Amino acid sequence: MSALNRHQVDREPKTQQAISLPQEACALVVNGEPYNLSVPTETSLMHVLRNDLVLNGPKYGCGLGQCGACTVLIDGVAARACVVPAHGVQGRAITTLEGLGTRDQQHPVQLAFIEEQAAQCGYCLNGMILMTVSLLAQNPDPTESEIRHALSGNFCRCGTHVEIIRAVKRAAVLMQAHREQSHDKR
Ligand code: FES
Numbered sequence: 462m463s464a465l466n467r468h469q470v471d472r473e474p475k476t477q478q479a480i481s482l483p484q485e486a487c488a489l490v491v492n493g494e495p496y497n498l499s500v501p502t503e504t505s506l507m508h509v510l511r512n513d514l515v516l517n518g519p520k521y522g523c524g525l526g527q528c529g530a531c532t533v534l535i536d537g538v539a540a541r542a543c544v545v546p547a548h549g550v551q552g553r554a555i556t557t558l559e560g561l562g563t564r565d566q567q568h569p570v571q572l573a574f575i576e577e578q579a580a581q582c583g584y585c586l587n588g589m590i591l592m593t594v595s596l597l598a599q600n601p602d603p604t605e606s607e608i609r610h611a612l613s614g615n616f617c618r619c620g621t622h623v624e625i626i627r628a629v630k631r632a633a634v635l636m637q638a639h640r641e642q643s644h645d646k647r
């Protein structure tokens with residue numbers, strides 16, 4: 462059995478059930494795991510992740526690419542899964558919140574958000590956390606104005622902005638410590 466076949470989705474995808482459109486094969490790599498699916502051509506990545514792969518990290522907010530709730534990483538860069546066609550990202554490395562860390566071993570950005578208690582309802586957190594991972598990969602020591610700019614398209618209806626900005630600053634510190642630890646182990 463090939464690696465791809467190992468994750469063949471053999472039940473009828475929910476996307477397929479809901480929309481009676483011609484199906485097309487779609488091979489995705491999500492959180493390091495390969496999946497073979499069959500979905501309508503224009504199906505968004507968010508619908509495939511949530512409905513077919515049961516990955517509920519990406520949240521459905523506006524569905525228009527304007528709120529950031531559905532953010533994922535594509536090749537390490539933040540993208541809005543509600544406006545990305547699943548077929549367009551075949552073979553790319555897709556990371557959802559589920560692929561960052563575990564309950565026992567959180568990613569430094571997740572840890573920073575927990576330590577700063579940067580959440581109320583939590584609906585925006587998927588986008589805030591993945592946007593922060595993407596930001597810190599490009600700019601490991603951002604200023605407050607760079608953080609505000611990077612997160613300006615991610616909406617928090619609960620008004621948790623002050624704690625979220627604090628969490629991003631803490632995440633930058635934790636990521637730096639994490640890099641130093643990894644370097645020392647070599
Ligand atoms: S749900 Fe994708 S940006 Fe709002």
Ligand code: FES
Pocket residue numbers: 579580581582583584585586616617618619620621
């Ligand atoms: S914590 Fe509720 S939307 Fe941000």
